Amino acid sequence: MSTTKAQIESAIKTALDYPSYMTLMQELVHKGMSTGLEQSDALTNYTLLNNKRMKRLNKTLSVSAQVQARIQNYPKDIRFLVLTESWCGDAAQSLPMVSKIAACQPNWSVSLISRDEHPVLMDAYLTNGGRSIPKVLILDKNTLEVLSHWGPRPAVATKMAADYKEIHGSLDANFKASLQLWYNKDKGQSTLEDFIALLGLEYPT
Numbered sequence: 608m609s610t611t612k613a614q615i616e617s618a619i620k621t622a623l624d625y626p627s628y629m630t631l632m633q634e635l636v637h638k639g640m641s642t643g644l645e646q647s648d649a650l651t652n653y654t655l656l657n658n659k660r661m662k663r664l665n666k667t668l669s670v671s672a673q674v675q676a677r678i679q680n681y682p683k684d685i686r687f688l689v690l691t692e693s694w695c696g697d698a699a700q701s702l703p704m705v706s707k708i709a710a711c712q713p714n715w716s717v718s719l720i721s722r723d724e725h726p727v728l729m730d731a732y733l734t735n736g737g738r739s740i741p742k743v744l745i746l747d748k749n750t751l752e753v754l755s756h757w758g759p760r761p762a763v764a765t766k767m768a769a770d771y772k773e774i775h776g777s778l779d780a781n782f783k784a785s786l787q788l789w790y791n792k793d794k795g796q797s798t799l800e801d802f803i804a805l806l807g808l809e810y811p812t
Contacts, residue, residue: 618725621724632654632657653694653696670799674711679711683754685748686716687745689718689741695740695759697764700798702741707799716748739758742758745757745805754806755806763789764790767785
């Protein structure tokens, strides 16, 4: 399945920028709700936890001056169109870094939309047949051409999940706990390296 420019334009019209998304997260916490079609105590609790994580990561994550220089030399204006939900733990770990990357260029932006509200667009970017999120579409901001896409996890974490699933059959609570520890140690750097590679830039050594 392929996306059309009209589908992407329609999604962008309903999208939130990153500060507005963080405001929405806070509002959901106060209301005891989550984004998406399904509501449950579990999803509400995940939203509460993710709001705390994202607030912390917004303050602590950084992009080095060398990497900023690489990004600032990129010849196109970029929009990151993100399919996500408030309850998604992988999104909470990755989206603060996506925001930091976009902030390196004054004409770059991040637009966030609900996966459940955009099923046609989501189904064009499935992961192993599933609607895994976050899914980030890297768009030429002027033409809305999809240059590349990323998600739901950094490449390193994706391999960790595949290796664990091959041995244990599924991603159980033990894996999820170890993945969170990995995210805490990684501090967004694997996500940053993935995006630099997808943009065709050389990561400074």
